[in-house]
Amino acid sequence: MSGLVVEMAAKALKLNIPLSVQLDLTYRCNERCIHCYLDHDDHGEMTTAEIKHLLDQMADAGVFYLTISGGEIMMRRDFFDILEHARARLFCVKLKTNGVLIREKEARRLRELGVESIQISIYSHRAEVHDAITKLPGSLRQSIEAVRLLRSQGLLVRLANVLMVQNATDYRGVQALAAELDAKFTIDPTITPMMDGDRSILSLNVDQAALQNVFRDQALVGNVEEFCAPPPGVDEDALDMLPCSAGHTACYVSPYGDVYPCVQFPLPSGNVRRTKFVDIWRDSPQLKEVRSITLRDMPSCSQCTHGATCTRCPGLAYLEGNMRGPSSQDCEKSYARTGIPSENYKARHSSPESFSSPKLVQIQGLQPAEHALAAHVVSGGASA
């Protein structure tokens, strides 16, 4: 991040301004990716008018970065109507899409509306692998065609490569494809639980050996020695660190108006159909609780040598049953990166029987029954 962006984020934190919001327009999708954390039914999406009203509220609250995602955003017939409204309210708009429905007309319109960037999911440079993951025959060809059309309009495109067992060795091919298409490239080696708490898809996560390969690939991480350096340990300053921007300067809004700290942190914090966005942001007890947590408040992580440098995701920790606890997937990554096990990693591997798969416990959703998206948390799993 540039110094200016860091400065802006620090100021937004101080002023309690939601600088970034991800808004999912729909969970419907034309692909059926095997690792997707969403269900694809429509449980009562916000209408065009509701979304425009929400965008007005978010602009007034100070939101600058608006990531519009899904599901597949172009499954909404009113997508361009919504995007036009967002740009009229001067958001810096980033889009996430699979690109399958983008033709020349759509690419041109996106350029006219001045979106900042478009992220397109590419799982492999090989159609037989990519299409097997998306379960949509021809999807790689269509997504690549979309990238070409968008680039021909001068738009910034980023290929997002989520790694899983099925494509663990293909990231170099996708990286080369990105270079050929003059697109940016990002890689994410984490498969997350479904938003309803179902953890079955976690079996798709790549193993330690594959993670180590990724973390030691100079083309991905730059200076390998620096990236994989042993952690410096936790000092007094580190204990006051905030976990991440979720709930602090960023939040997520679902297609049903539910507000969460982050798309990966499904802690129901309010619904914009019942409460003004800014009131949820400022007054939600759940968001206030998230904001109150520093490394000092995390019994396991504060004692862990990785505490200050870990990429711990509080949402994944929450999905393990404790937002103050460790995120085991990040413990795995810290170990793969440095070769030094975290406290949680050591405990899990010394007594795996006490860390059996957590059982799901449904909690009360915040939205009316007709819009209910079952919210689940896990309990009985790894404790801090």
Add this chain to the structure above:
Amino acid sequence: MKNHQYVTRSTAIAARALGDETMVMSATNSTLFTLDEVASVIWEAADGVTPLEEIVVNKICAQYDIAPGTALQDAQTLVEQLAGHGILLLSDQPLVPSSVSRKEAR
């Protein structure tokens, strides 16, 4: 007779107030700018129909302790810099107001 200078904001930008500053990003190349408090006042008043010198007198000199000549010179330098990055438009004729309302960036 000296020509007036008119300024209006480009629509090819993203912008938002952050405290007393304004964040502005060019949609054409994603360059990010922050405008300080005084520059934000000019940005906010850049409606395409109010001459720059009127903005300076009514919005800057009325609010800050600065001589009109110095303020106008500083303002001209600023708007020319911002126009160079494509985030403000300059003209010696009134500019058609953008479809984006003036309060959007607040």
